[in-house]
Structures are given as C-alpha cells and as structure tokens.
Amino acid sequence: MDPILDEIDRALKKKGLSPAAASKLAAGHYSLIKNMKASKAGGKRYSVETLEKLGEVLDLELYYGPKRENAAAPSTTISGEQFSTVARYEAEGAAGNGAINFDGPPIDHLAFSKRWLEQNGISAGDSVLINVRGDSMEPSIYDGDLVMIDRRKTHIRSGRIYAVREGDSLRIKRLELIPDAAIILRSDNPKYPPEHRTGEAMNDISLGVIGEVVWSGHKWG
Numbered sequence: 001m002d003p004i005l006d007e008i009d010r011a012l013k014k015k016g017l018s019p020a021a022a023s024k025l026a027a028g029h030y031s032l033i034k035n036m037k038a039s040k041a042g043g044k045r046y047s048v049e050t051l052e053k054l055g056e057v058l059d060l061e062l063y064y065g066p067k068r069e070n071a072a073a074p075s076t077t078i079s080g081e082q083f084s085t086v087a088r089y090e091a092e093g094a095a096g097n098g099a100i101n102f103d104g105p106p107i108d109h110l111a112f113s114k115r116w117l118e119q120n121g122i123s124a125g126d127s128v129l130i131n132v133r134g135d136s137m138e139p140s141i142y143d144g145d146l147v148m149i150d151r152r153k154t155h156i157r158s159g160r161i162y163a164v165r166e167g168d169s170l171r172i173k174r175l176e177l178i179p180d181a182a183i184i185l186r187s188d189n190p191k192y193p194p195e196h197r198t199g200e201a202m203n204d205i206s207l208g209v210i211g212e213v214v215w216s217g218h219k220w221g
Contacts, residue, residue, distance in 0.1 A: 004046065005037060011058035015121075026053040052155045059121025061152055076111060084117055084124035085109035086148060110146075122214050126152045130163075132172055132216075136187035137161070141172065146217040153212035156183070165208040172213060175205075 012022055023032035032054070036046050055061060075084045087106035110129060117124055127150045135143050140161070149163045156162065158177045163170060164185070173195075176184040183205045185195040197205050 004051070007060060008033065008036075008054060008058065011060055015058055017058075022054065022057050025057045056153065056155055056157055075114065078111075082114040083111040084114050085111050086124050086127050086129050088129035088146070120214065122148070122150055123152060126150060127211070127214070130170075136189050136192045137172055137174075138189045140174075140188045141213075141216050142218055144219060146219075147172065147213050148215040149211040150214045151211035153214070154209045156206065156209060157212075161213040163210040163213060164205060165210055166205065170210070175209075 012019060015022070017025075019033040020030040023030050023034070026032055027050075032050065036050065039046065075082060077083070086109060088108050088110060090107050106128075112122075112124065114124075127148050129146055129148050132141050132145050132147055133143060141147060147163075156175050156177045159174065161172065161174050163172055164175070165171075171185070173185040174188060176186060176194075178184070182196050182198045183202045185197065185205070187194070
C-alpha cells in the first residue's frame with residue numbers, strides 16, 4: 001500500500017474525477033497518475049512538482065515540516081445545516097496598491113455552508129476575507145467587493161486570480177506563469193496593460209503569493 005496513491009484515490013472519488021481527467025487538468029495529458037503508479041511499481045518516487053500539480057486539482061496539501069495542528073474555524077448550525085465561519089480582516093487588496101494588515105484579530109466573521117466549502121475544496125480555517133479597492137479586475141471583481149483567499153493555495157496555476165504581496169502592497173491579479181521565464185500579472189479590465197516580472201522580480205512574486213481568490217461577494221447599490 002502506498003499512502004500517497006491511496007490519498008490520491010480517495011480525493012479522486014471525493015471530487016468525482018477519473019485518474020485520466022485529473023491528470024489532464026494537472027499536467028495537460030491523461031497519463032500522469034497512470035505513470036505515477038507505474039513508477040511506484042518500478043521502485044521510483046514522484047517529484048514534488050508532480051504532487052503539487054495534483055494537489056491543486058484534488059484539493060490536497062503538500063507539506064513537509066514540524067507537526068502542526070489542523071486549522072479549525074468556529075462553526076455553528078442553522079436550521080440543521082452546519083456552517084463554518086471565515087475571518088474578515090481590515091486589509092485591502094488592489095486592483096492598484098492595497099494595504100496589508102493581517103496583524104491582530106479579525107474585525108468579524110462570515111458564515112459559509114460547510115457542505116459548500118467542502119465541495120469547493122476550501123478550508124475555512126486557512127482562509128481570510130478582505131475587501132478589494134480599484135477597478136483593474138472588473139468585470140470579475142469590482143471596487144469594494146469582498147473576496148475570500150485560501151492561503152493554502154500558493155502554487156501558481158496560470159489563469160487563476162491570486163492575492164500577491166509585492167513590496168508594501170497587496171495586489172489582486174490574474175497570474176500567468178511562463179516556466180523559468182516570467183510571471184505576468186494581468187488585469188481583467190482591458191485599460192490596464194499586463195505587467196511582466198522576470199529574474200529576481202519573478203521569484204519575489206512567487207514567494208509573495210498569499211493565496212488564491214476562491215470566492216467573491218458583490219455589494220449592489
């Protein structure tokens with residue numbers, strides 16, 4: 001028995017994905033998981049990059065370090081349904097330049113269905129809510145919208161929206177990764193040009209990813 005392959009099989013069932021479908025999403029071809037099992041049979045191990053890619057698709061976390069406690073979020077039951085709460089902080093993400101202030105206690109919490117969180121692979125205890133300032137991500141995210149950031153998801157997958165710490169700013173951008181060459185920060189609003197980061201600046205962006213934006217709420221009126 002291999003605990004890694006066993007965990008992958010459990011995650012496949014939970015997500016309702018076949019090995020071929022998950023492989024295609026993670027690596028662009030259908031044979032990734034098949035090759036992993038063949039490699040294991042031949043005495044070879046899997047690369048960290050392979051496990052990271054699959055982890056993003058299957059909502060699995062790759063971790064090596066001191067033992068840690070699972071993040072727990074306060075929960076409640078409303079009309080028989082369980083809800084977990086996500087902490088909201090007085091931090092602003094830009095669409096421009098935002099202010100970072102994750103120090104100190106959250107200003108409040110919002111409740112989300114535990115079933116919905118699990119279906120979307122979101123850990124309430126590892127996520128935070130902040131407001132967005134600026135219009136560069138319109139029409140996906142508007143000025144003043146509330147966004148949820150899953151801080152486990154720091155591995156860049158091209159085309160996803162991330163919260164990124166750059167210098168003293170917290171930026172909300174769609175990231176495009178060109179392996180070993182560049183990271184492009186894209187705005188959904190066409191009036192803002194893409195920003196390219198190479199060399200050390202590219203590394204700074206990779207290390208500055210706080211998490212992936214997994215939900216947004218829009219206030220009308």
